[in-house]
Amino acid sequence: MAVPPIPTSTWDTLENVFYRKEEVYTMSWDISDLSDYLIAAAKNGGAIAMMRDERKVMLLGKHSSGRPKIYVYTSSGVLITTLTWDLSPPILLHFTSEGLLVLSDEGTYRLYDLSDPRSFNQYTFGSEVNEQGLVSAKGYEDGLVVLTGSLQFMEVRGWKGGRASPMASSGLSEPPHSWALVPPDQSASGHIEILVSTGSTVITLDALERIDQRVSRGPFSHILLSPNGHFLALITATGLLWVVSADFGRNYSEVDISGFGGDHEGEGGGVPENAQWCGDNAVVLGWAGRVVVVSPHGETLEYTYFPSAFLVGELDGLRIISTTNCEFLQKVPDPTLAVFKPGSSHPAAILYDALDHFDKKSPKADESIRSIRADLPSAVDTCIEAAGRETEVYYQRRLLKAAQFGRAFMDLFNPTDFVSMGQTLKVLNAVRYFEIGIPITYEQYMASSPSFLISQLVSRNHHLLALRVSQHLGLRPDPVLKHWASAKIARARGQDATEDEVICGAIVDKFEKEGEKGVSYAEIAKKSFELGRIKLATMLLDHEPRAAQQVPLLLQMKEVKIALTKAIDSGDTDLVYHVLLHLRSSMSPGDFFHLLDDSISPNLSPAVRLLQVYARQGDRQLLRDFYYQDDRRTESACLEMEEAGSESDPDKRVEHLRQAAKYFGESKDRIFESKMTDDAHRLLSLELSLEREMDHKFQFTGLSVNDLISRLLVEGLSKRAERVRADWKVSDKRWWWIKIKALAQNKDWDGLEVFAKSKKSPIGYEPFVTHLLSLTPPQPTHAVSFVPRCDPKNRTDLYVRCGEWGKAAESAKERGDRAKLEQLRRSAPNGIAQREVDEVVKRMTK
Amino acid sequence: MAASQAIAGPSRPIPARLNPPPAPSTSGDSESTAAQPVEKGLEVGVLKELAREALIESLNDIQGAKTLILDPALAGPLGLITEITLLKHQAVDKLFWLEPGPLSVSTRNVVWLCRPKLSHMRTIAEQIRSQQSSPAAAGPLVYTILLVPRATELCRKVLEDEGVAGDINISEFRMEFVPLEEDLLSMEMEDVARDIFLNGDDTPIFYSSLALMTFQRAFGLFPRILGKGDGARKLSDLLQRHYTAGDAQYAELETSDQVDSLIILDRSVDWVTPMCTQLTYEGMLDEYVGIRNGHIEVDPALLETDKSPAPTPGSTLPPAQPTKKRKHHLSGQKDKLLADIRDLNFAIVGSRLSKLARRLEGDYGGVKNLKSVSEMKQFVGKISGLQSEQQNLRLHTGLTEQLMAITKTDEFDRSLEAQQNIVAGYDTTAQLVTIDDLLSRQIPWASVLRIAVLLSLTNGGIKPKPLEAFKRDFLQVYGYHHLPLLVSLESLNLLVKSPTSAPHPFPALRKSLRLVVDDIDDAAPNDISYVYSGYAPLSVRLVQCVTQKNTILSTAASVGDINEERDGRGRKTLPRAHPILGWRGFEDVLASIPGPTVDVRQKVSAGRHDINGIDSTTTVVFFLGGCTYTEIAALRWMSKQTKGRRFLIATTGIINGTTLLESFGDKPPVALHT
Structure with a gap:
């Protein structure tokens, strides 16, 4: 094997710092000039999206007919997919971690899944933005920010079509010269910020406030945040490159770049068309095919590409894409x-x-x-x-x-580092292969994460490689398998039942072979359903172990009863509610109740109970209808009782009680309750009439029978109290207690005495004593007069409780209870009590 | 009472403070005294940390100054996770209670933190609409709802119906278990028994399953799940389903090496226990003073008076009710005296307190005998400890006096006697007379009703005639609005006509599980029945069926051992806890109780889980539908009887018979306008 050129062969020095520029790929595309296109590239060696720039096309006269197309290439220039764009001209192409976002100048955006160009989600910024149009837009990892025609910045977080929320008012009167976005993970506040060049200054905007940074060197044609978020590079219209700290607090460098752009004849130049950071160390400026790397002190490295180059700033360097090559420039x-x-x-x-x-x-x-x-x-x-x-x-x-x-x-x-480096390099080399075309560097890989790389691979339909990488790195294979299955269904042509079975079989096989538990069949079934393969969807859904996952799709498929059963089985009451509310809004009340008739389907009774819980708080009429329809008289009556309790108008409460009595009466097992409700109704009516009779001097309504009697007694209306007592057949025992308490409350000691003598007490006389003692303040002097009428064996203790030690001792003596006497002597407090007890003891021993 | 005298008028003057007073706190803050138990349980504090971080993160996600509107029902539980005043660090400008009525907001953000209740959603919708009709000067407001513990479809639906769903961000704050003590986790949910057993709304079971999954993520998979009752079965099924269905967050769970099992007790298995009046100190406090979210409301005089009050939660909150009482956190970690006496039978709390009072008196007296500067220095060092001890003593003496006054009443005596007779099965007719008698005296309604329910439960219902008479009189005395409650109790089989078709296993269980123990010594208990002076809570006996089988079959043979151990002399080693063998030996007993019996092994671990191989293991007892302080006390007592097993008590909330019955009825009627 020939030894490749030594690494240093690609090195250059710039202000004593080594930079290297390596050729990564020779592009396999056939594009004559990149400047004809609107281009976006994904970070970390990701894909490149290009669309003919309409304005330039006109200019060059190479008019192509038909709808504009967006071409997506790998970094090596291999075409991944072609998308057709049929909305108003796009102002932003932006790669998210899952796909490509294209935003039209009317505020509509689509999120494309690269593996399946026909499938996209479309969202809009609303009608207001639609009218004003958008001026410009920028995206970051988790969202995007747009500038509307009314010069208001709006932010959308996430890629799920979330609501656009306005940032603080920009106060602009004309479009800014340029602006930049500071993602939340790099801003000081932890929330997204915008830097806007307006007039000669820069303002910082976030959701809450607008801060003028009070710089006076503007306007700036470029505002660039370095990858680590610490530095800002600003380029003025006069050709000054100015680097400051991100908070504008410190000046790092100022370089006059006005001469850099010109070619040998001094033509061109001026403000660069393109500018990017190369890592955090240098700024790279581009004029068509001319690329200039500028060091902090103004030294430069220059490269030329014909006819033009596109610069992609990366975390640790710069990707330079030209019509023929993809190169990577970085500080060594x-x-x-x-x-x-x-x-x-x-x-x-x-x-x-x-x-x-x-x-x-x-x-x-x-x-x-x-x-x-x-x-x-x-x-x-x-x-x-x-x-x-x-x-x-x-x-x-x-x-x-x-x-x-x-x-x-x-x-x-410790071999860990060695082994994991070997493992990582194996993955990196595999994805850098030109057919895959992801020139991700080690730094980028570490900063993004293996799962990011895997999602890149599956979005390009490299499922096998993605699966092997997952397994090689010990990651869960589910995302890959899920994507693979969806893609498989999407690409299936045949529509017959055998085809369904073949696909289902293949998917289940693969999942069981490669996947651990946790691969969701429901999501794939949903995909299948969306693609119109309903039979296949049902087949796949049967393999889903989690009931909760099955429910939404079942509802979509109108399998309501199965959906409800599955929801109940899941044990997640919220899911049951989800189904119930869905049914309630999509079915007629009659059908709804029929479905829930648990005499027909007893397994649905948990749902029926939940419906009652909901309706009790949220939909009384529904509850009433349901009880009525279902002949639940007891429940109807209790509902009336509850409403009676929350009703403050007496007449309406009476009406509710009457109604409750009626419902109870309609059930043969509720005769007692019906009678009681009737009594309740009668009592309230009586109380109302009593109040009227007394010209509303007293309030009786709401009192219980006991309390009413007591109140009447306390107010000196004993005749009426007697009548209530008779009407409600109040027992003697209770009557005596009520009366004792009422008399004591009125401090009517004579009345109490008279009452005690009126006849033999059915509750004995101890209550007289104990109740008087329990008052605040206690009434021992009155209480003591009832002690002689109590059971002799309790008298001693009662006397003690009244504080009458002498009498206590006497009563013990009368019963000849020496032990008790002895106990009294020991427990009596000092002083008179002691002497009184002693005296009795003395007499006894005589 | 001796103890109170020792505090109110010590014979020697208390030396003037030599140290600055300890930082103001509403909870006794002695960190000294009382040694920690030797065997350490699980570090459940991590759950509190998780909850706290989740809350802070949820708030930090919202940019800018916030007005926080708090569901009063959450104030208590939140106060256990974080000091609400600390939320200021998350840019919370103002705090309000969630209640109907317009808002006054001066911040850009409005955040509601509440339970997912429909009525709350309507209030919120109303507030948003009124805010929008008169826009604030600060520009459009940003509305966020944090639902605890989950954002539900129902809430979304209501907000949609109210037409505000588009204006509001709905998010959730997953508050699950709150550690009340090192051995006590509570979800602090209210009315769980009502939802599950009366309304058939299993939402709390689902939430419980999520909380227990989080627990397993922290401490590993329960090797074995045991349980009794319908709800227990559902919960156990859910736990297994969460695990096996392959939810990614639970996929990597390993079998726990710190926990040997989970025992789920469904409240419907044992209604008897909560109906009895709790007789431990803390149980009595809950019954007669009321403990909510670990806090008690007391007369400020019982707390130290010379310190500026720092009411919880947060002084910016207007008081929820205009009461002079102050909230005090009952925490065994901060108040060692409480840790010492909370689980004692109330009968001996008085003497325990006077003992401490005498010791404190002696300690303070020590100042006279100081001979050298170093002794003096030592004494000074002790003083702040003494002071906080004294402060705790004052509080508990005051509370004990309050309770003592109640226990001395005729009504208390007669109720207790009736309860004990009913549980023991003596002379049912006589108990009916007592019930009638208590009714005539018009003692608090729940107290009478608890006894009636107890009678029905233990006796297989009450004969139709006396039952009807009781109900009639009950409604006459306390008001007809209790009628739906009586209907509910019937449908729950808690207050029914005899003979009833429903099974009533209690008489048989009384023998087979030795529920009634006659010769219990409250001061030196040898059985869990001390918590009710002679009745062993059925629920906890069931736990013993799994974990301490021998104690059920015979009167604990180890009485002597325990006493010796307590004396600290000739310290005999405690018997080792036997491994979890399921319900073995008690299958028939379990079968006689309605509802399914649960016994599942979650994942077969490689090495058999052997208790002897590990120093100490923890058994988690989860009460679905709430537990009482007596049950907690009984389990704590059990932890001390054997070596090698701690009990960690987890519950949906803490209940007593009264709160339970209240939850089954409607709200009291509103006042009438006449």
């Missing part, structure tokens, strides 16, 4: 520099050298290793790192071999 990465820089004395360089000597069987190998013994670990690590930065497989191998060689001289070595 540090590990590479350490190994290959001419005259490098870095241990890694010595290690790399030592490998050469070793291969030549030269003793110098040993000498070299000895000289870097202490630094071997770092030398090995650097070689591994440098391997990642090489695109030539030869040097990748060589560097890894050097690392391996160095490792042999180490006592301890």
Whole structure:
């Protein structure tokens, strides 16, 4: 094998910094001039979308008929797909992680799936924007920002057709000279920001406020944010390249570029047509085919492409796409520099050298290793790192071999980095192959993520490679399989049943062979349904283990009963509600109730109960209809009771109660309840009439029978209280309690005495004592008079509770209870009580 | 009472403060005293962190100053996750309660944080419309709703119907388990038993399954799931489905090596326990003072008076109710005295408090005997600890006095006697008389009703005649608006005519699970039945069927051991917990209780899960539909009886018989305008 040219052959220096420009691909397309096109390129070595620029076409007179087409190529110039554009001229082509966004100047945008050009989602910015039109737009990873005809910036987050929300008012009176977008992950606030060049200054906008940065060097034709978000490059109309910190706080560099653009005769020049950062280190300017790399102090590297070049800023460098080549320009990465820089004395360089000597069987190998013994670990690590930065497989191998060689001289070595670098390079080399055409660098791969790369591959229908990469990296294969299955269905031609079975069989086979659990059949079934393959959709849906996933599609397929059953089975009540609400809005009430008749389908009863829960809060009339239709009298009655309780108008409450009694009465098992509701109704009516009778001096309504009697007694209306008592057949026991409490509340001690003597108390006399003691403040002097009427064996304790220690002792003595007396003597507090007890004890012992 | 005297009038003056007072706090903040239990449980604090971060992230996603409108029902649970005042760091300018009425907003963002209730959605829609009809000066407002724990279709639908769906961003804040203590996780949901068992709305079961999945993501897959009851079965099925259906976030779950099983107890399996009056200190507090979200409302005098009040949550919130009482966080981590007494039978709390009072008195007295500067220094170092201890002592003494007054009443005595007789199955007719008697006295309605329900549950219903008489009188005494509640209790089989067709296993269980224990010593308990002075909660007995089989079959033979262990002398080692063997030995008992019995192994792990191989394992007991403080106390007590197994209690919320019955009825009627 011929040894490829040494790495340094592509190096150049710019202000003592090494840059390298490597040719990645020779383009396999046939395009004569890139400047005829509107071009967008995806980051991280992604695809290139191009569309003929209408204005230029006119100019050049190469008028092509028919609808404009958008061509999507790989970075190597292989055509991926062609899209037909039938809306008003686009102002933005932008690659999202999943596909291509095309935005028309009337505010309508489409998100294309590259693997299937016929399928796209279309969203719009609304009618207002439609009328005003859009001036310009920019996208970032998770959304886009547009400038409307009324010079208002609007932001859309995500790619799901989210609502456009206006940013703070721009205050512009004419379109800005230029503007730039600061993505949320690079802005200080964590939210999206816009930098706008207007007049001589720059203003910063976010959703809330507008800040004038008070610079006076504008207007600026370009505002460029460096990949790490720390620097801004601004280009003035007078040809000054000015680099400042992102907050405008620090000046880094000023270069006069007015002369750079001219060719040898001094023609052209002026403001560059194109400008990009090359990593975070240099700014690259483009004038048609002329590309100039500018260092902070104004040194330059110049390249020429004919007739034009397109620049794609990357995280770690710059992709230059011309009609013939795809090249990558970057500052030489540090590990590479350490190994290959001419005259490098870095241990890694010595290690790399030592490998050469070793291969030549030269003793110098040993000498070299000895000289870097202490630094071997770092030398090995650097070689591994440098391997990642090489695109030539030869040097990748060589560097890894050097690392391996160095490792042999180490006592301890953690092979993780070595192994994962090997693994990564295998993936990178595979996708860089020109047919795949993704020239992603190691840095870009680490910054994006393997799953990003995989989604790139599947969107280009490289399913097998994507699957192998997933497996190689130990990632879940589901996304790949899902995409593959959808694509397979989309491409199927035949429409007959056997074809369906073949496809379904192939998909199930593949899923079971390659996928772990977790591949969603429902999503594929949905795709199938959308493509009109309903039979296949049903077949696929049967394989879906998660009921919840099946429901939306079943609804779409109008399989309502199955959908409802599946929703119930899922145990997710919200899903049941989802189905119920869908049915409620799409069916007639009669059909709806019929479907839910759980005497016919008992397995639907959970849904019926949920419907009641919902209707109770959200749709009373529905609930009433349902209960009525279903002969649920008890529920109807309870509903009336509940409504009676929330009704503050007495007459309406009476009406609800009457209605409740009627419903209860219609059920033969609810005679008791019917009677009670009737009583409730009667009571409220009585209370109302009592109030009227007393000219509304008192409020009786809402009281229970007990409380009404009590209130009447307290208010001195005992005749009426008696009548209520008789009407409601209140037991003697309860009557006595109510009356004791009422009399005590009125402090009617005489009345209490009279009442106690009126007849033999059905509750005994202890309640008189205990109740009087429980009042605040307690009434022991009144209470004590009832103690003699209590059960003798409790008297002692009752006296004690009244504080009458002497009497307590007496009563104990009367019963001859010495033990009790002794206990009294011990527990009596000091003073009079003690003496009283002692006296009784003394008399007893006499 | 001795304890209160020790505080109100110590014989020696308390030395003036030598240290600046500890930072103001409404919760006793002694971090000293009382040694930690030797065996450490799971680090459940991580769940709290997760919830806190999720909340902060949700708020930070909204750019600019925010007005936060908070569902009052969430204030308590949120307060357990983060201090609500700290939300200011997330640019929360103002806090309001979510209630009907127009907004006054001066920020660009309005954020509602609420449960996904339809009535809330209507209130919000109303507020947005009124705001839009008179636009704010600040320009158009940005509206966001954060629904807890999930954004539901129903809410979206209501907002759509109200015509505001397009103006509002709907998002969710996944608040699941809130760690109330190191061994107690609660979802702090309300009325779960009503939703599941009365209304047949299984939403809480689904939420529980999500919470338990999150738990498993943190601590590994439960090797075994046991349970009893319809709801338990549904929940266990859901857990397995989440795991096996291949949801990516659960796909990588490994079998836990810290948890040996999950035991799910469905509240419908045991209604008896919550109907009984709880007799532990904390249980009594809940019954008679009320504990909500770990907070209790107390007379400010019981908390330290000379500190500026810092009411929770957040002083910018207007008080939800105009009460002078102050909220106090009952936390065993901050208040060691509480940790000490919360699970004791109330009968011995008084003496425990006076013991502490005497010790404190002695400690303060120590100042007289200080001989050297170093002794003095030591004493000063102790003082702040003493002060917070004293503060805690004052609080608990005050609360104990309040409870003591209740326990001394005739009504309390008679209710308790009736309950104990009913549970033991003595003389049903006599208990009916007691019920009638309590009704005549018009004691709080729930207290009477709990006894009646208890009678119906243990007795297989009540004869039609006395039942009807009871209901009639009950409605007359407390009002006819309770009628739907009585209907609900009937449909739940909680208050039914005898003979009933529904199974009533209680009489048989009384024997087979030894639910009634006569000779229980409240001070030195040898059985969980101490929490009800003689009744062992059925629910917890079921846990013992799985984890401590021998204790059910015989009166604990290890009484002596336990006492010795408590004395700390001749410290005998505790018996080792036996491994989880499922319901073995109790299959017939389980079969006699209605509802399916659950016993599934989730993933066969390579090595058999052997309790002897591991120092200590945790058994998670999940109460679907809520649990009482007594059940918590009983499980904590069980944790201390064996070596090698801790119980971690998880629940949808904390309930008692009264809150349970209240949830089954309608809201009290509104006042009439006459």
